[in-house]
Amino acid sequence: MDNVDLKLFNKIEALNPDINTCMACGLCTATCTAGNFTDMSFRKIILMLQRGKDKEAIELVKKCMMCGKCMMICSRGINTRNILLSITRIYNEEQNI
């Protein structure tokens, strides 16, 4: 953890402060449409970003079907949709630089 690069996480966090309120209950993952046939897990995306594992996080985000079920169920009321959208947008912006 000493050398992790949290630039992407910090940007997403600035836009979505609720990203830090996840308590890893697993409801988003248990209910996830994409999770039925992929390793998609919204909870893990947050964790990967917090640990600077951006590439792994992006790979998971690509599997999201934007169905919104995770937002309906989240124990902490996290705006999962906004977070997923900001990850894609910020990541794409950085790729284009």
Add this chain to the structure above:
Amino acid sequence: MNEYRILIIGGGPAGMETAYQLKNLGLNPVIIERNDKLGGHLAQWDRLFPSSDSAETLLEKLKDQTKDIEKKLNAKISNITKEGNIFHVTLSNGIKYDAAAIVICTGFDLFKAEKKQEYGYGIYNNVITNAELEDYFKTHNDKRIDEPKRIGFVHCVGSRDVKVNNTYCSKVCCATALKQACEIKDEFPYADVYCFYMDLRMFGKGYEDLYLKAQKDFDIKCVRGRVCEVSENIEGKLVIKAEDTLLGTPMKMTLDLLVLMCGMEKSKSSNEIQKMLNINNNEDGFIETRDNFSGLNLTKEKGVFVAGACTSPKTLPDTIAEARAAAMEVFNYLKVNGQPSLVQ
């Protein structure tokens, strides 16, 4: 006339213990209870965590302590007015009291399981609540509990959940779940018993030992993940979905019986009294206390005191300790404010 009454609203453990201590301090309490008997939720319970002690033994002790204290059962408060430091109280049956102090001991209501629709309580026969399981232990009369081979306990039902507007932890249900898990395993030794938890809050004396006992002696399996939904398959068995978060994989499991650990909510009777006495809610919706440290038995209204789970979820030892503290607060207040027999 130099003796005013101390009105105890609620005849559960908090009310009974407060009344007993007030009487010991030389005061004259009266317990107002809306039900036809004393005891509150304790009277519905069979055994108590962490060591499965008999609930009835504690109840009988508390009752015995209050045997010489006036009680009004089946009674509600219909009106309260204040004149100086004295409360004029009228009950639903017309009886009136002049009280020098009021202690609110209105306890909690259990979260209504049907509000979490995704758990299917009231829809699927084999989904029951913690209170119903406790009743089964007492009476052994519940057709839904019929030699279950696989049993699940769902923690945090109605607690720690913004979707039902209760973000607090109910404090007692982790220990209750493990206690009930051991007890049901004891009854059905061939059953596999699973507890679905997010954090195991085993903070009190003897609770961690209960956790260890559940693992070591009863083979209770604790799975870290919140249950997301419950359905029924064609054989009529329950199917639950969760994420096994320690493995990081979604899981499905078939069960014969599912027990929902319903948490605590502020009681409806608290609402009624709060309105009459103009007392606010705290951020969790329970009765607000004067502060969070040394004013836990006080409200913003002079002469109005609180004890027990009406201010936040509490264990029984906490409740009894608070009841004793509340009695002392009342005594100190009256020494300064108006019980003529105490003013020296």
